[in-house]
Amino acid sequence: MNPEDAHENPGDFVPSAVAAHQASLQRYATRLLGGDTDRARDVVQDTFVKLMAQPRADVEGHLAEWLFTVCRHRALDVLRKEGRMKRFSEGEAERVTAAEPRPGRALEASETHAALLRLIGCLPVNQQEVIRLKFQNGFSYKEISRITEHSVTNVGFLIHTAVQRLKAEFAAQQP
Amino acid sequence: MNTHDSHETIFPADPRITAYAFGELEGDELALIEAAVQADPALQAAVAELHGFADTLSLTLLREPLPPVDAQPLPEQPDLPIAAGKGIGGILTKLSSFYYLAGGLAAAGFAVLIAVRTESDRSAKPAHEAPAIMELVDGPAANAVAAKKTEAPTTTVGGKDAGLATVHFDAKLAKQASESSAARERRDADYLSVQKVVETDKVNASNRLIEVERPVAPAMAPPPPMPVQASSGSGLGAGKAGGTARAVRSQVVADGFLMAPSAQPSFSDTPAYEPGSESYDHPADNSYHSVEAEPLSTFSIDVDTASYANVRRFLTGGRLPPRDAVRIEELVNYFPYRYAPPAMTAKNPVPFAAHLEVASAPWAPAHRLVRIGIKGREFTTATRPAANLVFLLDVSGSMNSANKLPLVKESLRLLVERLRPDDHVAIVTYAGSSGLALPPTLASSKSEILAALDNLNASGSTNGAMGIRLAYDIAKAGFVTGGINRVILCTDGDFNVGVTNREELVDLITEKAKSRVFLSVFGFGMGNLKDATLESLADKGNGAYGYIDTRREAEKVFVEQAEGTLATIAKDVKIQVEFNPARVQAYRLIGYENRMLKKEDFNNDAVDAGEIGAGHTVTALYEIVPVGVDDDEAVRPAVDALKYQKTEPVAPKPKANDSPELLTVKIRYKAPEGDVSAKQEFPLIDTGMKFEKASGEFRFASAVAAWGMLLRDSPHKGSATFDQVLNWAEDGLGDDDGGYRAEFIQLVRRSAELK
Numbered sequence: 001m002n003p004e005d006a007h008e009n010p011g012d013f014v015p016s017a018v019a020a021h022q023a024s025l026q027r028y029a030t031r032l033l034g035g036d037t038d039r040a041r042d043v044v045q046d047t048f049v050k051l052m053a054q055p056r057a058d059v060e061g062h063l064a065e066w067l068f069t070v071c072r073h074r075a076l077d078v079l080r081k082e083g084r085m086k087r088f089s090e091g092e093a094e095r096v097t098a099a100e101p102r103p104g105r106a107l108e109a110s111e112t113h114a115a116l117l118r119l120i121g122c123l124p125v126n127q128q129e130v131i132r133l134k135f136q137n138g139f140s141y142k143e144i145s146r147i148t149e150h151s152v153t154n155v156g157f158l159i160h161t162a163v164q165r166l167k168a169e170f171a172a173q174q175p
Numbered sequence: 176m177n178t179h180d181s182h183e184t185i186f187p188a189d190p191r192i193t194a195y196a197f198g199e200l201e202g203d204e205l206a207l208i209e210a211a212v213q214a215d216p217a218l219q220a221a222v223a224e225l226h227g228f229a230d231t232l233s234l235t236l237l238r239e240p241l242p243p244v245d246a247q248p249l250p251e252q253p254d255l256p257i258a259a260g261k262g263i264g265g266i267l268t269k270l271s272s273f274y275y276l277a278g279g280l281a282a283a284g285f286a287v288l289i290a291v292r293t294e295s296d297r298s299a300k301p302a303h304e305a306p307a308i309m310e311l312v313d314g315p316a317a318n319a320v321a322a323k324k325t326e327a328p329t330t331t332v333g334g335k336d337a338g339l340a341t342v343h344f345d346a347k348l349a350k351q352a353s354e355s356s357a358a359r360e361r362r363d364a365d366y367l368s369v370q371k372v373v374e375t376d377k378v379n380a381s382n383r384l385i386e387v388e389r390p391v392a393p394a395m396a397p398p399p400p401m402p403v404q405a406s407s408g409s410g411l412g413a414g415k416a417g418g419t420a421r422a423v424r425s426q427v428v429a430d431g432f433l434m435a436p437s438a439q440p441s442f443s444d445t446p447a448y449e450p451g452s453e454s455y456d457h458p459a460d461n462s463y464h465s466v467e468a469e470p471l472s473t474f475s476i477d478v479d480t481a482s483y484a485n486v487r488r489f490l491t492g493g494r495l496p497p498r499d500a501v502r503i504e505e506l507v508n509y510f511p512y513r514y515a516p517p518a519m520t521a522k523n524p525v526p527f528a529a530h531l532e533v534a535s536a537p538w539a540p541a542h543r544l545v546r547i548g549i550k551g552r553e554f555t556t557a558t559r560p561a562a563n564l565v566f567l568l569d570v571s572g573s574m575n576s577a578n579k580l581p582l583v584k585e586s587l588r589l590l591v592e593r594l595r596p597d598d599h600v601a602i603v604t605y606a607g608s609s610g611l612a613l614p615p616t617l618a619s620s621k622s623e624i625l626a627a628l629d630n631l632n633a634s635g636s637t638n639g640a641m642g643i644r645l646a647y648d649i650a651k652a653g654f655v656t657g658g659i660n661r662v663i664l665c666t667d668g669d670f671n672v673g674v675t676n677r678e679e680l681v682d683l684i685t686e687k688a689k690s691r692v693f694l695s696v697f698g699f700g701m702g703n704l705k706d707a708t709l710e711s712l713a714d715k716g717n718g719a720y721g722y723i724d725t726r727r728e729a730e731k732v733f734v735e736q737a738e739g740t741l742a743t744i745a746k747d748v749k750i751q752v753e754f755n756p757a758r759v760q761a762y763r764l765i766g767y768e769n770r771m772l773k774k775e776d777f778n779n780d781a782v783d784a785g786e787i788g789a790g791h792t793v794t795a796l797y798e799i800v801p802v803g804v805d806d807d808e809a810v811r812p813a814v815d816a817l818k819y820q821k822t823e824p825v826a827p828k829p830k831a832n833d834s835p836e837l838l839t840v841k842i843r844y845k846a847p848e849g850d851v852s853a854k855q856e857f858p859l860i861d862t863g864m865k866f867e868k869a870s871g872e873f874r875f876a877s878a879v880a881a882w883g884m885l886l887r888d889s890p891h892k893g894s895a896t897f898d899q900v901l902n903w904a905e906d907g908l909g910d911d912d913g914g915y916r917a918e919f920i921q922l923v924r925r926s927a928e929l930k
Contacts, residue, residue, distance in 0.1 A: 023241035030242060037242065061678060113235040120236075134197070135229065136236035138641050141199040156199065160190035167228050 032075040127162035187221035196225035234610040475784035481722035483509035503766030503883035514550035526745040534869035538893035543799040554789035562598040562659040567646040569666035575633035579700035586729035594618035605642025650692040684716040694718035739788035745844040751777040761800040875907030897927035
């Protein structure tokens, strides 16, 4: 085996990608698949398998976006194949345990978070998805547009609508 | 969008306001909405509200528990063309909760396999899967098995070359799984070079697996092996020759391979140092350039001082620093020098003054040493502009030790005490979740700020990217025109959630730096400091990088030099030196290896360079081989002239000039909020001064540079010894305001003992 081959080994960057993104992809896929963690695991695994075949240069600089895009396609494939699109549209019941308590504020904060998560769970599915990609995964409108195949304007509109609604409902719930 | 219609009424509920608040607008649309927001308090309120709500959303969503993933195997055998021919060695393959690293394989049969048991070892699966990996290794399985057996606490390391790399895992470090990309790239490089070396050294194919024994106590630890001096060029294959000399001393070597350099210290169970996964870039020392071929030398200034504090940490911990942790320009620039500030005439306010000096180079008396000293304009608390500061604080679990988060809090308390009542402070934290711990607050409400600082505690993993975005959003929302707008990032640099790739983080910062918000990066703690990542973040973010290891250091940065830390007086400061070929044969810049620019970059305002803060000094040293010095290694041609063939010179030699000048220093810089650069020029004439007659500042700076060369084991260190460094430094002690130079002398003594 010659060193050049090894250097260009397409999979070399995969382990760190797995370490960095596996959990957030898993969460994304689980949601897309209506809470089916086993299937989500398969989807994420497929995603990384695809990544291994990818020349590094093709994904460098937008690795997260690439992973989410592929993961989404895989998840939708699974749903399509199994005719389970309906489950996808049901909002997930949210139960949140305060993962990182901050003394003094923990109780209040976790209540706030739980309330807001419930509201997010009531949004239309496409709005939930873009809201999560934006605020949970930190993607820009443009990146979300490429991941979800909505236009940038559409992404902006979905986020705007969702944020306005959440803001109003959230404010109404606050004492 | 009709951009002509500047009277278009925009309502707070306009989707573009939402997009604007989230930083998603560009071009004309951005200009239009920005103008509308500036003009309309109602829109400003809407934007602020959206910012706040976005924070709440981020905070909430980031707290959604991540699913456990450690039970998920990657595909056992990818059904892809990837592995077969190309070799999967070097890929870290995760099988259930085992990490196997198979690397370095050649026909001769060199195999390294490292198995690490992670904390959550729940699966019984891997036992039968391990052979699948073995098959991927070309070498004898016996070697691989042998390696696998050596589990923690003994550390098994694989081959190594001139580069800086190590294959090091520790069972107690689940964190290793999420190593930084810098470390990963280094490992890739290492893998490559291992192969190369193995191919050149097939004779000793056995015994390539070395166990590094844990030292009993830090004081008894052998000095860590220093990475070998990289030879010029690719560095591949240079390890064998270069490695041997040190290898004997460091005792972690077999067959000429230098093992486990201290970028990831091997002695990972040694309590005083914490399990190490520090990573550094490894540039080679700047070499000599012939004036005839390259009359111009161009570089970006650097006022970072992190390397000095980091080196000090190693030395006080009883170890020599790894070679690549030593950046000479940062050592030299750590010390305040008494250069006169620029004269402040109202007519022609220049942000800095330059002070040039030349004398003989103490470590090579035939050579001349040129010092370029730059002093920035000074501010006082009263005269500096108002500040809009966002503290971006890493509160992840890795910050949970005494010299990290508690020191961060203490440092910022010091800074808050120095602020003016009209300054603003906000605090953004980031861990697994990112959040606003303190909305923008006037510094007059000091107790509120201090209480928010006190309330922070460390937990969770580190999602740097989210925090960076939020911090910049808040800084932009409170932007003070003409003032100090700065994000102050305090972290150990261990970004392990979200965007962890160094390039991606750097891209993010580069993007955010366009907002004219400056960034200061402060590294804290030890053990998993990602030095290279932090430096490049500061570099791209128009900012400085400092390393805080003690309260003393915090006082220097946040109290004594608070104005310089906060107020930038010029940005993109570049230096270009033109050498006179009638006086100079060859030159080399000492340090600044990662700050070199192309000669065209000097006049190109699009090329980013270093910033200079109020009152800061910047010092650069050139070692020069004057005309008339022959038979000097620095000017010896790579190839002798041919005896039997006449070679015409490609270009006629430039006519000798009779200018008495040795060189001219040109400095380009931009105002902190400007886009167009200005230039200043300073010629230098060599009066033939001896080193002994040079100024104390000159001699002290030379001593620091020589010390750096010794620590780096630079090929250019000449006759310098630690004893000489001590003498030069003591001569140049001066009045030593702050006692920094006295401390330096202690460190030199320490390093001499350890060497």
